[in-house]
Amino acid sequence: xxxxxxIISVIGVLISFGAILGGQFLEGGHIGxxxxxxxxxxxxxxxxxxxxxxxxxxxxxxxxxxxxxxxxTPFISLEDVIDQVISWGQTARxxxxxxxxxxxxxxxxxxxxxxxxxxxxxxxxxxxxEAMEVEMDAYxxxxxxxxxxxxxxxxxxxxxxxxxxVMGLIHVMENLSDPSKLGGGIAVAFVATIYGVGAANLFxxxxxxKLKSIIGKEMxxxxxxxxxxxSIANGENPRLIETKLRGYIA
Numbered sequence: 001x002x003x004x005x006x007i008i009s010v011i012g013v014l015i016s017f018g019a020i021l022g023g024q025f026l027e028g029g030h031i032g033x034x035x036x037x038x039x040x041x042x043x044x045x046x047x048x049x050x051x052x053x054x055x056x057x058x059x060x061x062x063x064x065x066x067x068x069x070x071x072x073t074p075f076i077s078l079e080d081v082i083d084q085v086i087s088w089g090q091t092a093r094x095x096x097x098x099x100x101x102x103x104x105x106x107x108x109x110x111x112x113x114x115x116x117x118x119x120x121x122x123x124x125x126x127x128x129x130e131a132m133e134v135e136m137d138a139y140x141x142x143x144x145x146x147x148x149x150x151x152x153x154x155x156x157x158x159x160x161x162x163x164x165x166v167m168g169l170i171h172v173m174e175n176l177s178d179p180s181k182l183g184g185g186i187a188v189a190f191v192a193t194i195y196g197v198g199a200a201n202l203f204x205x206x207x208x209x210k211l212k213s214i215i216g217k218e219m220x221x222x223x224x225x226x227x228x229x230x231s232i233a234n235g236e237n238p239r240l241i242e243t244k245l246r247g248y249i250a
Contacts, residue, residue, distance in 0.1 A: 004073060005071065059146055115128070132222075143218075161197055169186075
């Protein structure tokens with residue numbers, strides 16, 4: 001799958017960090033006061049531990065692997081899909097379905113290649129649709145479950161942040177007789193909350209939603225491919241097929 005560098009994701013991360021650190025600086029605070037290793041370990045360790053408990057290892061690892069899509073987003077051009085399907089339709093109209101066979105060796109997309117192979121093999125239109133929709137459903141379930149890893153992290157991290165805050169306050173209460181230890185405990189308490197809420201709303205949930213958006217666009221692409229292949233199998237006019245496919249991106 002081709003990908004492209006998604007500059008808006010990088011800008012979003014920089015703006016998020018810049019706004020928080022800049023606000024801290026403008027209020028006269030020290031940026032270093034937001035750096036608490038203990039709070040970070042509590043929030044991140046607790047969040048990802050909970051996610052690992054919720055999901056199976058393959059799903060969890062797939063979720064981590066999909067993180068690269070945020071910066072290097074899969075390139076999905078629905079216009080290119082329309083052009084390709086119309087080209088198939090015109091070729092089949094001139095030379096029959098078997099004339100599409102040479103195209104198979106040039107294709108990189110496994111889903112499109114499988115559908116075109118079924119078409120060349122003379123599969124009935126509805127059988128072709130059924131076979132491709134089964135694969136589409138499996139794809140969607142697999143990748144949406146992986147995206148839910150980040151959605152779940154966004155749900156757990158604020159609560160883990162509160163847990164870290166309570167732990168910090170417990171530390172404070174245990175050392176009321178020693179004022180020198182109070183500052184560290186209070187800092188962990190508040191910074192843990194910042195880490196939990198900030199990570200959820202600035203990173204985990206946006207990552208989950210962006211992944212779901214990419215998966216959704218891929219599903220639209222696959223629906224268009226299936227609709228185009230079925231239309232070609234039914235012998236429909238390429239212009240009619242184009243009109244039908246453009247309805248997906250109107």
